[in-house]
Amino acid sequence: DGxxxxxxxxxxxxxxxNVTLSCEQNLNHDAMYWYRQDPGQGLRLIYYSQIVNDFQxxxxxxxxxxxxxxxxxxxxxxxxxQKNPTxxxxxxxxxxxxxxxxxxxxxxxxxxT
Amino acid sequence: xxxxxxxxxxxxxxKGGISIINCAxxxxxxDYFPWYQQFPGKGPALLIAIRPDVSEKKEGRFTISxxxxxxxxxxxxxxxxxxxxxxxxxxxxxxxxxxxVFGKGTRLSVIA
Numbered sequence: 001d002g003x004x005x006x007x008x009x010x011x012x013x014x015x016x017x018n019v020t021l022s023c024e025q026n027l028n029h030d031a032m033y034w035y036r037q038d039p040g041q042g043l044r045l046i047y048y049s050q051i052v053n054d055f056q057x058x059x060x061x062x063x064x065x066x067x068x069x070x071x072x073x074x075x076x077x078x079x080x081x082q083k084n085p086t087x088x089x090x091x092x093x094x095x096x097x098x099x100x101x102x103x104x105x106x107x108x109x110x111x112x113t
Numbered sequence: 114x115x116x117x118x119x120x121x122x123x124x125x126x127x128k129g130g131i132s133i134i135n136c137a138x139x140x141x142x143x144d145y146f147p148w149y150q151q152f153p154g155k156g157p158a159l160l161i162a163i164r165p166d167v168s169e170k171k172e173g174r175f176t177i178s179x180x181x182x183x184x185x186x187x188x189x190x191x192x193x194x195x196x197x198x199x200x201x202x203x204x205x206x207x208x209x210x211x212x213x214v215f216g217k218g219t220r221l222s223v224i225a
Contacts, residue, residue: 004156006156033212040217041217042202042215042216042217042218043157043202043215043218045212048212058212090156090157092156096209097208097209098208098209099208100145100206100208100209101147101159101162102147102159102213103159104149104156104157104158105156106155106156107154107155107156109154
C-alpha cells in the first residue's frame with residue numbers, strides 16, 4: 001500500500017516545548033515538502049527537500065527545522081521560537097522532474113497551549 | 114511574480130449546477146497547473162492537472178480550461194453534487210524546478 005503517512009494525527013504540546021512531526025513516504029519520490037494550513041490562509045510552504053541531505057526554506061521557515069537523512073523520511077521540528085505553532089501541518093512528496101505530480105499526506109493537527 | 118490569485122473565496126451552487134473557480138498567475142514560466150480538492154480534516158487530493166500545451170482537459174465531471182494569453186485557468190465542475198462540497202485549491206509551478214505555488218482556496222458548498 002503506497003502513500004504518505006503522517007503521525008500522529010493529533011498532537012498537543014505546552015508552550016515552550018519543541019515538537020517533531022513525522023512524515024514517511026514509500027512512493028520513491030525524490031522531493032518532500034512541509035506546508036502549514038491556517039483557516040483562510042491556504043497552504044504555506046515551510047521547507048522542501050529535493051534530495052537527501054539537502055533542503056530549502058519556503059515562505060515561512062522561521063521557527064521550524066527539518067532534516068532529510070533518508071529518502072523516505074522528512075521530519076519537521078516545530079521549535080519554541082515559532083510564535084503561533086497551532087495549525088494543521090501537511091507533508092507532501094513528488095518526483096522532481098517533468099513528470100511532477102505532488103501528493104499530500106493526511107496531516108497532523110498540532111495544538112499548543 | 115510567484116503568486117497565484119484564486120477567486121471566489123466561497124461559492125454556493127445548486128445541485129446539478131455548474132461550479133466555476135478561477136485562477137490567475139503572473140509568472141509566464143509556469144508550465145504545470147494542478148487543482149486539488151480538500152475535505153475538512155484531510156490532506157488535499159490531486160484532482161486534475163493541465164500543461165500549457167493544451168487549452169482544456171476533462172476528467173469526468175471536472176474540466177480545466179486554460180488561457181495562456183490571459184494567464185488564467187479555471188476549474189469547471191459539471192452537474193455539481195453535495196459530495197463535491199469541499200475546498201478547492203489551484204496551484205502552479207515550473208516542473209522539475211520550483212515547488213507548487215498555491216492559491217488561497219475556494220470553499221464550495223453544493224446545496225440540494
